[in-house]
Amino acid sequence: xxxxxxxxxxxxxxxxxxxxxxxxxxxxRRYEPSYKLGLPxxxxxxxxxxxxxxxxxxxxxxxxxxxxxxxxLWIFFGGNASLALDWLVYQDTIFPPSxxxxxxxxxxxxxxxxxxxxKTIGESSDAAFQxxxxxxxxxxxxxxxxxxxxxxxxxxxxxxxxxxxxxxxKAILLAPxxxxxxxxxxxxxxxxxxxxxxxxxxxRALGRIVSTNPYSVIHIFHGKADDMVPFSMGKNLADLYxxxxxxxxxxxxxxxxxxxxxxxKIGEIMMRVDISKSNDQKTRINVQ
Numbered sequence: 001x002x003x004x005x006x007x008x009x010x011x012x013x014x015x016x017x018x019x020x021x022x023x024x025x026x027x028x029r030r031y032e033p034s035y036k037l038g039l040p041x042x043x044x045x046x047x048x049x050x051x052x053x054x055x056x057x058x059x060x061x062x063x064x065x066x067x068x069x070x071x072x073l074w075i076f077f078g079g080n081a082s083l084a085l086d087w088l089v090y091q092d093t094i095f096p097p098s099x100x101x102x103x104x105x106x107x108x109x110x111x112x113x114x115x116x117x118x119k120t121i122g123e124s125s126d127a128a129f130q131x132x133x134x135x136x137x138x139x140x141x142x143x144x145x146x147x148x149x150x151x152x153x154x155x156x157x158x159x160x161x162x163x164x165x166x167x168x169x170k171a172i173l174l175a176p177x178x179x180x181x182x183x184x185x186x187x188x189x190x191x192x193x194x195x196x197x198x199x200x201x202x203x204r205a206l207g208r209i210v211s212t213n214p215y216s217v218i219h220i221f222h223g224k225a226d227d228m229v230p231f232s233m234g235k236n237l238a239d240l241y242x243x244x245x246x247x248x249x250x251x252x253x254x255x256x257x258x259x260x261x262x263x264x265k266i267g268e269i270m271m272r273v274d275i276s277k278s279n280d281q282k283t284r285i286n287v288q
Contacts, residue, residue: 170270
């Protein structure tokens with residue numbers, strides 16, 4: 001009888017996790033009606049369609065020549081409970097005036113319709129990029145000449161998912177996990193972790209990016225006091241690809257504070273020319 005009760009409880013937990021897991025992974029937020037009051041005057045709100053419905057992203061053109069396509073484009077991907085416009089808090093440090101910035105929200109977040117999941121986030125991010133190219137009246141390959149990504153937490157997986165389809169020169173990853181399966185294994189243990197539906201895998205994605213573009217430059221920042229995504233995950237990701245990845249540990253910094261702690265360095269990296277044409281693998285990036 002006890003065995004039957006235990007099995008019944010296990011089955012109930014498994015069913016709950018399978019059907020409600022995305023509510024435990026994603027925490028979408030919506031904008032207040034007054035959100036436009038916080039937009040910088042140069043910001044452009046771009047509406048587009050994806051499989052999940054109406055989507056909205058925000059483009060900050062380069063101040064040096066706002067009417068022209070940017071010579072360098074950065075796409076920002078926020079964390080789990082973040083909104084695209086939350087990045088504006090750091091615009092004085094990580095919004096260099098000569099670069100174009102595309103701020104994306106996920107389906108169900110901000111002004112976007114639909115529900116967040118692996119497939120819809122990938123489709124929406126790609127559609128945002130394609131729509132920006134249409135808005136700027138250029139072919140996407142023009143923007144891909146200097147295309148870069150920045151992501152925090154869940155945003156590291158969304159940004160690498162995007163980079164698997166587009167040639168990315170630089171990637172800045174803040175508090176990345178190795179895979180969502182590893183995170184699930186840490187949270188619910190084996191075998192329940194294998195019920196996971198959204199299989200973000202940053203190890204696989206990073207490997208594909210490096211193999212496709214061996215001159216890509218990746219910077220990983222991780223706080224040693226991170227109590228959400230283990231510091232070891234960011235360190236292990238960097239160790240897998242030492243010729244392409246520079247690792248930046250931050251003593252005493254937790255999961256959410258890593259953006260503020262690294263802001264000055266992020267701005268410096270965004271403006272720095274890291275890529276070398278040398279055939280020497282070891283000189284491809286400046287790891288300082």
